[in-house]
Amino acid sequence: MIMEVKDSQSYKNAFYIAVIYFVFGVAWIVVSDTIVASSAGNLDQITIMQTYKGWFFVFITTVLLYMITYRFFKNSFFQYQKQIKIQEEHQKEISKSDALVRTIVNSSPDAIFAKDLEGKYILFNESASNIVGIEKDKVIGNTDFMIFQNDVAVRVHENDKEIIATKSIRTKEEELTTNFGLTKDFLVTKGPLFTDNGELFGIFGISRDITAQKQHEEYLIKSKQKLYDLAHHDILTKLPNRLHISEVLGVKCQKEEPFSLILLDLDGFKIINDSYGHRFGDKLIIGVSNLLKEVFNKDATIYRMGGDEFAIILDFDNIDNIIILMERLKSKLNNSFLVDEVEVYVTASMGIAIHKYRTNSIEDLLQEADAAMYNAKKIGKNTYSFYDSKFTQDALIHTQIATNLKKAMDNDDLELYYQSQNDAYNGDVIGVEALLRWRTSDGMIPPSVFIPIAEETGLIIEIGNIVLAQGCKTAIQWQNMGILNGKVAINISPKQLNHLDFIKNIDKILKETQCDPSWIELEITESSILDNPIQAIELLQKLKNRGFYISMDDFGTGYSFLSYLKKLPIDKLKIDQSFIRNITNDHKNQTIVKTIISLAKGLSIQVLAEGVESEDELEFLKEYGIDFIQGYYYAKPLPFADVEEILCRCKV
Template sequence: MKADILVVDDTPENMRILCTLLNHQGHTVRKAINGEMALTAAKAAVPDLILLDIMMPNMSGYEVCQQLKADPLTASVPVIFLSALNETFDKVSAFKAGGADYISKPYNFEEVLARVNHHLALRLALKEIHQLNAELEQRVETRTRELEFANAKLLEVALYDPLTRLANRVLFMQKLEEALRATHKDSMRQLAVLFLDCDRFKVINDSLGHSVGDHLLLAITQRLQHCLPADATLARFGGDEFAILLPQIDQVEQAIAVTNSILRQIEPPFQIDTHEIFVSVSIGVVIGNGTYERAEHLMRDADTAMYRAKSTSKGRYCLFEIAMYAAALQRLELETALRRAIALEEFELYYQPIIDLQGGSISGFEALIRWRHPQKGSIPPSIFIPIAEETGLIVPIGNWVLEQACHQLCEWQQRFSHNLSMSVNVSARQFMHPGLIEQIDRLLATTSIAPSNLKLEITESAIMDNPHVAAITLQQLRDRQIQLSIDDFGTGYSSLSYLHSFPVNILKIDRSFIQNIDSQSNNLGLVPVIINIAKTMNMNVIAEGIETKIQLDQIKKLGCEFGQGYLFSKPLNASETIQLLSNKPRW
């Protein structure tokens, strides 16, 4: 290697010999004739190696070496002493002063070069080691920063919602457990948990797109944050569910005040892109104290209260009561039994006749499901249908009803009249299910019933919850000449615009309107309006719940074509229906 070597010697001949020898090897050689010059030259440009004479005037080589080693700038530079002295004492003194090696005079050129090259190689090796150490330290430092950043990201993913940056379920439960432990230490301490669910958020997401849905969730988050005290924790549990922890409250009214504030904040419309969106939230509130042992139980009760609020009316709150837990358990048991009932086919269809009011004969039937529980007996549809709709079990149940009703209609048409029709209620979930049309095609093929004799009854909400998907399904049904009936018309959206937009054949007047009819023409309510709407739009009308002769007479005067109700017949099982058809009754 080519090096920068400083030679310090007060004897010109010795200096000449060493400089010539080292220059010949390609080294850069600098000269100093005394100690002061040597120290100045070494500090001005640190050499790779110093050859230092011991015996010099004013300052010996030992003193020069000691000062070089004392200065951090030059401490690492190897020093080889030069001297004609070779006593052991002098060598020991040289090493004590910090010398790396010793060359005796007169010089042996091969020895000089061997020692110089050896210490230059050591110097280079040390530099490389220092460089490698520095690079290693830099890499370790960089890797440490990367790991710290990665750990922070992992922690963020583990504890925070990626969309809203709110606490997620894991972090919320940790904070809830901490707050619950505080209530165990102080019997007077209370906390509150609010569990929120956005009403009809899925409809917004499906109709306007997930991007709009995400921006809506961010806007909801901002409004929620404005309602909360400083010590509250707001978390997103996923989807459209949020949870709020109030870790310390003095009285229940504090939690209720926060809840009402949230309902007021959410009520004004949200402006997302070009869309004005109205949203409401259902909130379950539970007050926690030392009687709760586990955080999961608080969340369970808050969830139960939230579903009670949602089932009662959208956009309201419900405070948990212990009776709700028993009701939730009963509901869970009923759901389990309902799943078993599907597998064991514990259901039975009943049929209520639909009467042609002009001729007084039976024109068809509405299929109505009944559940015969092996232990509890008959369970009303009003009890199990809401559970089926909530859990999605309504789809397999609805499919079973449709299949049974079509096969029954086929049998009765062959036995009595091919003009008989069958009306089947189709839930919103079943109506939106992608397999509905395929099932209907299969049933029409296997039973050979005329498509026009199959009437599907859907509610207004089934259409309005997702108009785009509904329009496609309705058109497919119309292409097959299947009749569409709007059930309970007048109790839901009752928008004339969708009647113009969608291929609807029949309006069914809800029984609540019929029940109010008496002999006075001024008590007819909306019934004449609904009938006129149907006539204007070339639709048939069926009046449900006719129970008295007066109701029948008034309905007929208004021009209603069809009716059903207990005045004609209660719902009958299959064998009773056969008997009724055999009697060929007229009203």
């Protein structure tokens, strides 16, 4: 446009000069000829004047031409200089722009490149050169087939053809093996290049190395998975844990697929843990987990719920098949575990709940399996039990009793009854046994109901301390009154005996009540001793050293080892009433009682028979040499005030 304007102006200037010259020439001829014609007198003068006129015209036109051309060339030179300056400024701007683009392109950490339509590189920045490991001078003018391996070049070429065909900008992730032999991940953006008039002349590309980003993402994914595994798996056994099974059950309970849930709890694991240490116990847990994997193989998924409790999910609900697996497990558990060269035996109580579609929630299923496991423990341990709806009702009753028992403790609703212990030959009261009773508005709750619940819930520890303290106070009162020339016998629960603070609690109660330990008889059960005989012997010796009288309650009902009996620091054996009942007619009971009495006499241990109700039973026992009796023949358990009144009458 500018050139067109300049050409038009030049034409006008040339036209104006020509017109001026023409007008001046015509004017000069007309005027000069007129002057010559009027001034010259003859032909010679005319000729001379014509000559001068010609030279003068030449001179004038030369001067005029000089002035015009001088001005023209002066303006032209000025315009040329101006144009040169403009071009120089423009070139500087172009150089700046080129430098700016070049700096930006070469400073970018991304690989930036461009190709013509033949696939030859026309741009290749420093980052691209560093990434592929080829100097950019060797890249410019070459195609991908001269730079990369053939398979890479073919893939890149196909992508370029797609960009050219669609004339669109596309972004995708690509994997590239560089000339250094490194495989890297890139985020590649490619698009078409157009001239100002819209003509396609090549493609551009920007490749960002996202290898580190991908590695970080993979690390985060692996870390997340690792955290998930840590949260959902048991560290010790590597089995899925309680959190994991909750998620699995949540999914399974929504499907119309049969499955069964088994809860397994090891019997007596705490004793093993306390005896050999937690590291030993951990190794045993690992051994049990491996045994479960062996027994169930691919039939189930095994979980560790915590402590000594496991869960197994079976993907079927056929009872016969479940029984086969349970019997196989019981059989395997009959074999000993070898831990740190120590042979130990462990059994398990197992509860089984069958999933019923749309009737079982996760909580219901777990509660059912737990109730069945509790029933397995209740019927003797080392067995399994399928869930029965009555278990839920039993569990509710169990929970209600435990709650009310705690309230009864807080409200002092528990009281001690006392039953006399008598000399078998003269009937004298040689002591009393303190028996716990729980009276409610609905009547008395039998000890056989609430004592086991107190054992299971741990309330027995606090109850035991209450009974011991009250028994000490009773002994002090009746000894000071002079109405009891004997001891107050107090039952010690197995859990109470095995509690870490048992001796500490005993000493505290003695200090608070100021009771003489020789006034107290501590009754322990056979099972509480034989769970850990060595520890029991040490513990009983400590009690003996304090002055307590020690008796073994319910003797003959457990699994006594005679080798330990002679080592135990006990003063009295109490024969369980189950052997006394119908003793006059039951020859087996007669043999057992006679053997126990004979054994005790041989070890210088006194013997008391429980549950004596008739004179025939008494006479029979006296023949065998019984020392003391306790039972309805002399007195039933009575409240404190009634027993005190009887003792007072006996003294009188």
